[in-house]
Amino acid sequence: MASNGNGIEVHDFEFMSTQVPNGLSKINTKPAEMCNDDTAPAVKVTNVEELHALQRKKASAPTTPRNATNPSTPRSMTPRSLLSEEERQKQQMQSVSASLASLTRESGPQVVKGDPARKRSPPKSVVAPRLDISDSALKFTHVLYNLSPSELYEQAIKFEKGSFITSTGALATLSGAKTGRSPKDKRVVKEETSQDDLWWGKGSPNIEMDEETFLVNRERAVDYLNSLEKVFVNDQFLNWDPENRIKVRIISARAYHSLFMHNMCIRPTPEELEDFGTPDFTIYNAGQFPCNRYTHYMSSSTSIDLNLKRKEMVILGTQYAGEMKKGLFSLMHYLMPKRGILSLHSGCNMGKAGDVALFFGLSGTGKTTLSTDPNRQLIGDDEHCWSNNGVSNIEGGCYAKCIDLSQDKEPEIWNAIKFGTVLENVVFEEHYREVDYTDKSVTENTRAAYPIEYIPNVRLPCVGPHPKNVILLSCDAFGVLPPVSKLTHSQTMYHFISGYTALVAGTVEGVKEPTATFSACFGAAFIMLHPTKYAAMLAEKMQQHGATAWLVNTGWTGGSYGVGTRMKLAHTRKIINAIHDGSLLEAEYVQTPIFNLAVPTEVNGVPSETLQPQNAWSDKKQYNDTLKKLGGLFQKNFEVYADYKVGGDSNLTEKILAAGPRLE
Numbered sequence: 001m002a003s004n005g006n007g008i009e010v011h012d013f014e015f016m017s018t019q020v021p022n023g024l025s026k027i028n029t030k031p032a033e034m035c036n037d038d039t040a041p042a043v044k045v046t047n048v049e050e051l052h053a054l055q056r057k058k059a060s061a062p063t064t065p066r067n068a069t070n071p072s073t074p075r076s077m078t079p080r081s082l083l084s085e086e087e088r089q090k091q092q093m094q095s096v097s098a099s100l101a102s103l104t105r106e107s108g109p110q111v112v113k114g115d116p117a118r119k120r121s122p123p124k125s126v127v128a129p130r131l132d133i134s135d136s137a138l139k140f141t142h143v144l145y146n147l148s149p150s151e152l153y154e155q156a157i158k159f160e161k162g163s164f165i166t167s168t169g170a171l172a173t174l175s176g177a178k179t180g181r182s183p184k185d186k187r188v189v190k191e192e193t194s195q196d197d198l199w200w201g202k203g204s205p206n207i208e209m210d211e212e213t214f215l216v217n218r219e220r221a222v223d224y225l226n227s228l229e230k231v232f233v234n235d236q237f238l239n240w241d242p243e244n245r246i247k248v249r250i251i252s253a254r255a256y257h258s259l260f261m262h263n264m265c266i267r268p269t270p271e272e273l274e275d276f277g278t279p280d281f282t283i284y285n286a287g288q289f290p291c292n293r294y295t296h297y298m299s300s301s302t303s304i305d306l307n308l309k310r311k312e313m314v315i316l317g318t319q320y321a322g323e324m325k326k327g328l329f330s331l332m333h334y335l336m337p338k339r340g341i342l343s344l345h346s347g348c349n350m351g352k353a354g355d356v357a358l359f360f361g362l363s364g365t366g367k368t369t370l371s372t373d374p375n376r377q378l379i380g381d382d383e384h385c386w387s388n389n390g391v392s393n394i395e396g397g398c399y400a401k402c403i404d405l406s407q408d409k410e411p412e413i414w415n416a417i418k419f420g421t422v423l424e425n426v427v428f429e430e431h432y433r434e435v436d437y438t439d440k441s442v443t444e445n446t447r448a449a450y451p452i453e454y455i456p457n458v459r460l461p462c463v464g465p466h467p468k469n470v471i472l473l474s475c476d477a478f479g480v481l482p483p484v485s486k487l488t489h490s491q492t493m494y495h496f497i498s499g500y501t502a503l504v505a506g507t508v509e510g511v512k513e514p515t516a517t518f519s520a521c522f523g524a525a526f527i528m529l530h531p532t533k534y535a536a537m538l539a540e541k542m543q544q545h546g547a548t549a550w551l552v553n554t555g556w557t558g559g560s561y562g563v564g565t566r567m568k569l570a571h572t573r574k575i576i577n578a579i580h581d582g583s584l585l586e587a588e589y590v591q592t593p594i595f596n597l598a599v600p601t602e603v604n605g606v607p608s609e610t611l612q613p614q615n616a617w618s619d620k621k622q623y624n625d626t627l628k629k630l631g632g633l634f635q636k637n638f639e640v641y642a643d644y645k646v647g648g649d650s651n652l653t654e655k656i657l658a659a660g661p662r663l664e
């Protein structure tokens with residue numbers, strides 16, 4: 001072998017070659033009539049740019065499939081409206097420019113659609129030229145509008161630190177300093193259109209803010225977003241009930257946030273996107289950019305501000321994506337009851353016989369895990385509406401906890417963690433990018449957000465008939481609540497209003513004492529009206545449709561946290577199966593002390609001795625003391641509701657008060 005002088009190796013043998021003056025051999029090209037493998041015609045381009053342009057076919061982001069038989073709805077490329085494509089795009093960008101407009105300057109920012117990295121010629125403005133020129137007005141903000149998961153992956157990986165593709169194809173991301181919601185930093189504007197309807201004061205999640213302060217924060221977010229070279233805009237829907245669909249626009253600074261909402265909201269078809277028009281609600285997510293602590297009402301550098309009159313939400317100083325999803329849920333908790341529709345913090349699935357079950361519960365109690373069931377169609381894992389027509393999912397995706405996730409115990413969720421899924425704050429092996437779901441180094445609240453159709457037995461559209469069973473999930477770390485009990489109508493209301501769960505205090509070594517959490521309607525952080533309003537609606541709907549309610553403890557058995565163990569998921573699933581198939585309704589029941597709960601003596605597949613919690617405890621005195629202690633916590637929590645009426649029926653209120661634990 002020899003070198004040609006340029007460091008390139010030249011093979012010093014001769015094959016059909018002729019010697020040329022510089023000593024290098026020239027290989028003869030084959031005659032045309034000889035056998036040639038290269039039968040495909042040459043590409044029709046004149047340069048490499050054109051070749052690369054060919055690689056990318058014009059289309060829009062994937063939509064949420066509308067039915068189960070055809071999950072991949074063909075993407076029509078013919079615009080339905082009479083507007084030219086150019087005119088339509090212009091209107092779209094004018095709408096985005098209006099959303100991003102500063103309220104203190106003359107007109108909206110100059111927005112231009114597309115990735116700044118791909119532009120070669122100067123962009124054309126979509127807003128009229130103005131006289132009061134400022135630097136911010138001269139600058140273009142590039143709008144990455146409803147990008148597809150692939151495009152969002154590329155943006156995240158190129159520009160956002162901490163973004164990686166895992167071994168199964170998911171996008172691993174970091175949410176920064178905040179790895180959970182910040183309920184103490186949530187503010188709701190007190191304004192004349194909604195203030196009389198909303199729940200204010202003790203126990204309420206709605207901490208007030210005035211209209212002007214909202215505008216200060218809005219301006220801060222808008223200025224921050226416009227100062228960026230590019231922003232992500234998602235135009236999507238909430239609610240599978242077509243009559244009560246809400247159009248939402250989410251403006252964010254990160255591809256991770258855009259992909260998260262792409263997965264979590266309902267994805268429009270190209271036709272729906274064309275007709276999108278003005279959104280009903282807009283989120284300005286400034287993410288890592290903090291609020292100004294000198295601003296009135298601010299108690300930290302994080303602020304999540306909801307303005308029902310302006311139909312806007314501003315997020316400053318947190319990148320936790322769940323804040324957007326749950327912010328929209330708060331909005332629905334205001335809008336839907338106004339239309340006589342009950343909004344529910346619950347999972348929902350449906351059996352082959354068309355029997356629908358709701359799974360209420362606070363964070364981590366099992367809504368997502370238990371509504372994802374191979375034998376039943378998934379309607380949704382977290383947010384639903386119950387109208388006169390039945391139930392509908394609000395969202396287009398699921399948001400599962402992944403701590404200790406195993407393929408064995410939760411195969412459907414495991415398999416959903418693939419290309420397109422956002423994995424938040426998980427830890428992975430650095431070379432193969434295999435996720436270690438047991439690793440809590442970043443947080444215990446690791447999450448996966450995936451489109452709902454990633455669960456194979458999804459029900460599309462995500463709607464169903466009136467529920468037959470209502471399951472109240474409680475993760476009782478005290479270990480005294482029975483694994484399952486059947487509730488009376490008034491007990492259902494008592495436990496729904498109480499919204500009890502007790503999780504272990506944290507991951508700190510040696511923390512033994514569980515802390516009780518009472519969260520009205522199993523979602524006090526998201527409700528907008530007084531809890532009794534939702535409770536009255538639930539009571540009425542359950543009675544009207546003859547639904548049965550159950551209290552299921554997915555928490556501890558055989559002792560409190562530290563002594564006992566977590567209820568086996570396999571056992572909880574057996575219990576849930578017995579609820580679904582109707583067999584539990586036929587069972588024999590015994591009443592428990594203090595809480596007076598009806599507990600079945602047998603459940604197929606569950607050891608009978610675990611059904612009565614006192615049997616599972618070795619220290620009976622400790623069991624009794626713990627049970628009394630929990631009863632006392634329930635009573636104390638309920639005191640504030642003693643003065644409220646549930647619905648028009650004063651009898652019901654009395655019955656609810658009597659349905660709680662009795663300590664004698």
Ligand SMILES: Nc1ncnc2c1ncn2[C@@H]1O[C@H](COP(=O)(O)OP(=O)(O)O)[C@@H](O)[C@H]1O
Pocket residue numbers: 361362363364365366367368369370381399400401402403410554555566567568569570572
């Ligand atoms: N017996 C059980 N029932 C339900 N979930 C359980 C049980 N034991 C352990 N788990 C775990 O608890 C977590 C429940 O979380 P998830 O279903 O996401 O809650 P939610 O959707 O209500 O916030 C999951 O990580 C699940 O694996």
Ligand SMILES: C=C(OP(=O)(O)O)C(=O)O
Pocket residue numbers: 180181322326362363364368382399
């Ligand atoms: C995203 C959340 O939902 P959940 O834990 O109920 O699944 C949350 O409460 O932050």
Ligand SMILES: [Ca+2]
Pocket residue numbers: 367368381382399400401
């Ligand atoms: Ca969940």
Ligand SMILES: [Mn+2]
Pocket residue numbers: 345362363367382
């Ligand atoms: Mn939830």
